[in-house]
Amino acid sequence: MPHTDQRDENQHPDQQPGARVHREVVSFVRRSARMNPSQQKAWERWSPTRVVPVETRETSTSVAPQPVPDWDAIFGRHAPIVVEIGSGQGDSLVPMAKARPEVNVVAFEVFEPSVASTLSKLAREDVDNVRIVIADGAQGLDLLFEPGQVVELWTFFADPWHKARHHKRRLVNDDLAATVVRQLAPGGHWHLATDWADYADWMREVLDQAPGLRNVHAGSGGWAPRWDARPLTKYERRGIEAGRDIHDLTYVVDGGDT
Template sequence: MQNPSETPSGGPRPRAHRVHRDVVSFVRRSARMNPSQEKAWQTWNESRVVRVAQGETETSVAPQPPVDWTAVFGRSAPLLVEIGSGTGESLVAMAQQHPDANVVAFEVFQPAVASTLGRMAREDVDNVRIVMANGQQGLEHLFEPESVEELWLFFSDPWHKARHHKRRLVSTDFAQLVRSRLVTGGRWRLATDWEDYAQWMREVLDDAPGLVNEHLDPTDPEHTGWAPRLEMRPVTKYERKGLAAGRNIRDLTYRKTS
């Protein structure tokens, strides 16, 4: 009988290349777009979606020199970044409130990116560019250290089961990556409607070196560490869903100190 590790002629069978899959914070769903998403994608993707070198999977970002964002936007301006922008409900409204900033969003789900492109066109917002890839890797490979003014992470997937906690975007390592990319004095703003994830964020980030919780002051009972609701953040589908289910919305703000 033939040895399965050999070819019929007896030579060693070449090993199948195994694709390396990282633990990621998202699941890929069907990427089918409806007609209006299809139209928005066709009209806007070339000018608004930034192509980057991909790693082994479709959503990964390969190590590469940082993107020249000034060239991409055609102007030099403070960089604001959102990871997991979904259909762009908060992204587009917040970009509109920061006309003097260059806003970069990461979203892996193509129909959501297409909806964002449509929303940008309707709202006449053109200071946003989207990278359709894993924002964790994108932040690492596409930005210079000390180059981002703000990072936004709103209603990031909570991954409730203990065995899935490793998929949560907020982690000790990610906190240090965020710290390295933020300018000194730059802010990381987060919001979630899941209390266990909110507490997790506090546990991980309150003690993160180089980051300080802007609303925590042990000498002041008014400053318990939870930020007031971020006014510029519109109420999105996820916030409405959380509120309708009786959940509390938690906002957090960390500032890079060193």
């Protein structure tokens, strides 16, 4: 069942008074997760077949070590696996998965009402090649796939965490880079986009020196051209309207043909 209680925006949902919960540094804050009636309806109709339950640790979003799920059985077919971390309301996920029916897409998102909205879009667009895991995607990428099993990763408009004391919460960091190198197939691509220049520079600093990753556009300034597979979402539009430049980045895992 989804969380439906109202909570303080900064309190972790699993932190009940008196409970001893180890707080991890994570790239998200789970806000109050009340669903509107149409989200509730979509959740009830579609989550049993589209949301993949995983074993969690102390908090409901932290992934426990466990046998790797049988993704072929879950999707009902064998196909290359693409992962998105932070799929939000599915504004990129749904059209991008629809445009690539030959891949199986596993999306990680922690905010259940956004997942419910995504479920509704998937149904409306008749997209069947997406499954969603409600958990921390950095941990999920690490623990829920065999090394080299993922062919591509998307992280679009990740929360910027502007304050210096919050930089440790940024999704893109050395640990995620190491996970990507281990879990993506050689030659696999990691596509990123952000509307925040300071986060874009941070991504370059972290990823340009990450062992096993190569910036595909290193020879031409390091920034990727806007990836035309990526639809214009509200985050990109908001950034543009506020006068910010959008930065795309593409990295490839060493060892492939590309």
